[in-house]
Amino acid sequence: MEIEIVDYKGANVVVLSGDIDMYSSPILRKQLMLLIDKKVPLLLIDFKAVSYIDSSGIATFVEGLKGMMSYGGRLKLLGIPEGIMEIFNFSKLDRVFEIYGNIDDAFNN
Amino acid sequence: MKDSAVIIIPSHPRYLSVVRAVTVRMGELCGMADAELEDVKLAVDEACSNVIKYAYGGNTDKRIVVRFKITQKGFEVVIEDSGLKADIDSLKGRSLSDVRPGGLGIHLIRRAFDVVDFDDKKKRGNRLRLIRYMKEKNGD
Numbered sequence: 001m002e003i004e005i006v007d008y009k010g011a012n013v014v015v016l017s018g019d020i021d022m023y024s025s026p027i028l029r030k031q032l033m034l035l036i037d038k039k040v041p042l043l044l045i046d047f048k049a050v051s052y053i054d055s056s057g058i059a060t061f062v063e064g065l066k067g068m069m070s071y072g073g074r075l076k077l078l079g080i081p082e083g084i085m086e087i088f089n090f091s092k093l094d095r096v097f098e099i100y101g102n103i104d105d106a107f108n109n
Numbered sequence: 110m111k112d113s114a115v116i117i118i119p120s121h122p123r124y125l126s127v128v129r130a131v132t133v134r135m136g137e138l139c140g141m142a143d144a145e146l147e148d149v150k151l152a153v154d155e156a157c158s159n160v161i162k163y164a165y166g167g168n169t170d171k172r173i174v175v176r177f178k179i180t181q182k183g184f185e186v187v188i189e190d191s192g193l194k195a196d197i198d199s200l201k202g203r204s205l206s207d208v209r210p211g212g213l214g215i216h217l218i219r220r221a222f223d224v225v226d227f228d229d230k231k232k233r234g235n236r237l238r239l240i241r242y243m244k245e246k247n248g249d
């Protein structure tokens with residue numbers, strides 16, 4: 001997995017690629033928590049290049065969401081590939097996360 | 110020769126990608142469709158992750174044996190470790206409506222496999238048996 005953090009109109013975008021599994025999710029968690037500890041108001045997670053996610057990856061985002069909600073921040077997921085979206089649907093987390101097709105929709109809503 | 114394969118990996122999360130790759134290849138040989146392959150890959154990964162987390166308590170220098178077998182009935186995966194005995198209650202998982210980190214893995218395993226059970230006969234460690242029955246295809 002690779003993690004790149006870029007700026008989009010003043011918001012932090014975490015651009016992910018590759019596999020998010022038990023090996024890589026602790027690295028992702030550390031990066032997310034660094035941003036959440038700073039109480040960033042908006043965090044966008046770009047999933048377009050993510051090829052795989054397991055339950056440890058999902059748990060990382062649930063933890064991140066709860067962390068951001070604690071201070072009124074918003075965590076938005078975007079560009080989730082179909083196979084990965086199916087796991088969010090199965091786990092009913094599509095009802096919990098804010099999920100958008102692209103970065104403009106995620107930023108503007 | 111039977112249609113089977115065995116891999117032995119260290120109990121380190123970096124080897125999960127190896128398990129996934131072999132699972133997919135064996136699933137392809139079994140004739141699974143792409144969506145089935147994704148489900149089975151995720152389930153076997155989750156089962157091995159559970160071994161690392163719970164049976165070995167995060168110890169990364171133990172070993173995990175994963176056996177794959179293709180039979181007329183379907184696809185069988187047996188995962189063995191020599192760690193702490195699994196808590197049978199762990200096979201239940203949390204309610205999917207209870208949104209919190211963790212507890213999702215067993216649901217993903219059960220979604221992919223028709224049989225999910227621990228072999229009681231194994232004295233030390235765990236032997237988890239997973240079977241996915243092949244679905245009848247129209248026209249076959």
